[in-house]
Amino acid sequence: MKNENSTPRRRVAVVGAGISGPLLSLCLVRLGFEVDLYEAHVRRAQDVGSFLNLAPNGRAVLERLGLADRVLEQGTAASSIGFANHKGREIGRNPERTTNIMRGELSGALREVAVDAGAKLHTAKRLVALEETADGSWRTGFEDGTHTEADIVLGCDGVHSTTRRLLLPDAPRAAYTGVVGSGGRSEIDAAELPLDGRFHMVFGLRGFFGYQVVSPGVVWWFENHQETRERSFAELAEVDDAQWVALLAERHRPDPAVIRRVLTASTGPVGRWPVYEVPPLDTWHRGSAAVLGDAAHAVAPHLGAGAALGMEDAYELAVALHRHPTAPQAFTAFEESRRDRVAAMAKQARQTGAVMTPDRWITRAVRDLMLPMALRQGVRKGTEAYAYRPSPWPARRP
Numbered sequence: 337m338k339n340e341n342s343t344p345r346r347r348v349a350v351v352g353a354g355i356s357g358p359l360l361s362l363c364l365v366r367l368g369f370e371v372d373l374y375e376a377h378v379r380r381a382q383d384v385g386s387f388l389n390l391a392p393n394g395r396a397v398l399e400r401l402g403l404a405d406r407v408l409e410q411g412t413a414a415s416s417i418g419f420a421n422h423k424g425r426e427i428g429r430n431p432e433r434t435t436n437i438m439r440g441e442l443s444g445a446l447r448e449v450a451v452d453a454g455a456k457l458h459t460a461k462r463l464v465a466l467e468e469t470a471d472g473s474w475r476t477g478f479e480d481g482t483h484t485e486a487d488i489v490l491g492c493d494g495v496h497s498t499t500r501r502l503l504l505p506d507a508p509r510a511a512y513t514g515v516v517g518s519g520g521r522s523e524i525d526a527a528e529l530p531l532d533g534r535f536h537m538v539f540g541l542r543g544f545f546g547y548q549v550v551s552p553g554v555v556w557w558f559e560n561h562q563e564t565r566e567r568s569f570a571e572l573a574e575v576d577d578a579q580w581v582a583l584l585a586e587r588h589r590p591d592p593a594v595i596r597r598v599l600t601a602s603t604g605p606v607g608r609w610p611v612y613e614v615p616p617l618d619t620w621h622r623g624s625a626a627v628l629g630d631a632a633h634a635v636a637p638h639l640g641a642g643a644a645l646g647m648e649d650a651y652e653l654a655v656a657l658h659r660h661p662t663a664p665q666a667f668t669a670f671e672e673s674r675r676d677r678v679a680a681m682a683k684q685a686r687q688t689g690a691v692m693t694p695d696r697w698i699t700r701a702v703r704d705l706m707l708p709m710a711l712r713q714g715v716r717k718g719t720e721a722y723a724y725r726p727s728p729w730p731a732r733r734p
């Protein structure tokens with residue numbers, strides 16, 4: 337990366353230390369960039385009680401970087417994913433090995449490896465301003481009144497990205513998907529619900545439920561259902577945990593009894609979120625600044641693909657910035673290589689969502705009829721999506 341005087345321009349500001357931000361920072365530091373990583377929170381309220389399922393393509397990125405064991409140490413492997421209908425009958429199985437891990441643990445482990453590699457992490461730094469200077473570099477402003485300068489700015493600040501709004505003011509805003517998600521942890525005697533290594537998913541009549549026994553006596557669960565009226569994160573948080581769990585148990589009364597058993601054994605905080613996606617953007621960059629991960633293309637969570645896609649982005653964008661002489665050239669190449677994949681995943685996630693959380697009895701009836709076939713197709717497509725493997729890691733220039 338050079339300016340007109342041929343001086344290397346390698347000061348990068350990465351905004352957001354969720355999943356893609358710390359991984360991108362790590363990759364860039366390894367390739368010789370100077371990286372400052374700015375994060376609005378010390379710990380996000382959204383991370384409480386919430387786990388995600390990391391697909392094999394996400395693990396492949398970590399393996400390529402030699403980090404999989406360290407970063408996923410706090411996770412639990414799922415030897416397969418089993419799908420059942422609302423009567424409890426198994427209707428499909430995905431044989432892929434995936435990892436369930438608490439969102440906060442994954443983010444924390446990624447931050448740790450980035451900092452160990454040499455990235456500078458600044459927490460309680462919320463980006464509020466971004467201004468391009470005459471020489472094409474950037475002045476960033478934070479909520480606490482401080483400013484910094486960087487040659488390249490990379491927005492990894494999630495679905496409601498401030499970087500996207502400041503950089504690409506005409507880009508569409510995140511759109512509510514009509515789905516509310518929640519998740520938590522329960523304690524049930526191992527004699528009653530034994531450890532079987534499997535991630536169980538149930539297509540309930542009025543909502544989708546997933547759980548895994550992660551250690552003897554400990555169960556992690558999540559639930560997704562349709563709510564037409566959009567409620568904010570703060571509004572959902574007003575319902576206390578016990579009442580929320582009771583409402584979910586009532587919603588799943590017609591479904592297999594194990595769901596109500598898991599819900600009523602819930603201990604500790606129950607996270608819940610309105611779910612958003614980002615409609616396709618015309619471009620992901622302007623000048624030497626860009627957005628990636630959820631900030632560029634948050635897909636509905638029904639595939640469990642967003643975190644792995646963000647990891648792919650982080651890795652491939654760092655490689656592109658290393659290979660191309662200017663940031664805009666790297667961004668153009670990156671977008672060309674990523675757009676089709678992201679669009680395919682977004683489409684598949686939307687289709688999966690429609691069968692997971694149908695809103696009308698007729699859609700539900702058709703779904704139950706078509707489910708086994710749709711699942712077989714979904715598993716095949718999922719296997720294709722998981723088959724992504726990262727580009728070769730570049731040799732460092734002398």
Ligand SMILES: Cc1cc2nc3c(=O)[nH]c(=O)nc-3n(C[C@H](O)[C@H](O)[C@H](O)COP(=O)(O)OP(=O)(O)OC[C@H]3O[C@@H](n4cnc5c(N)ncnc54)[C@H](O)[C@@H]3O)c2cc1C
Nearest residue numbers: 352354355356376389463493494517629630637640642643
């Ligand atoms: C209900 C639900 C379930 C999901 N389940 C799965 C799953 O099972 N598997 C999977 O792969 N994916 C799942 N996802 C998607 C996954 O969580 C996201 O795709 C992933 O977290 C995106 O990573 P990211 O780093 O781009 O953004 P995020 O993880 O959202 O990180 C953004 C970071 O930016 C920070 N930030 C925001 N604004 C600013 C600012 N102005 N200044 C500085 N910092 C800022 C935030 O605090 C945050 O730390 C799920 C999503 C939802 C909503």
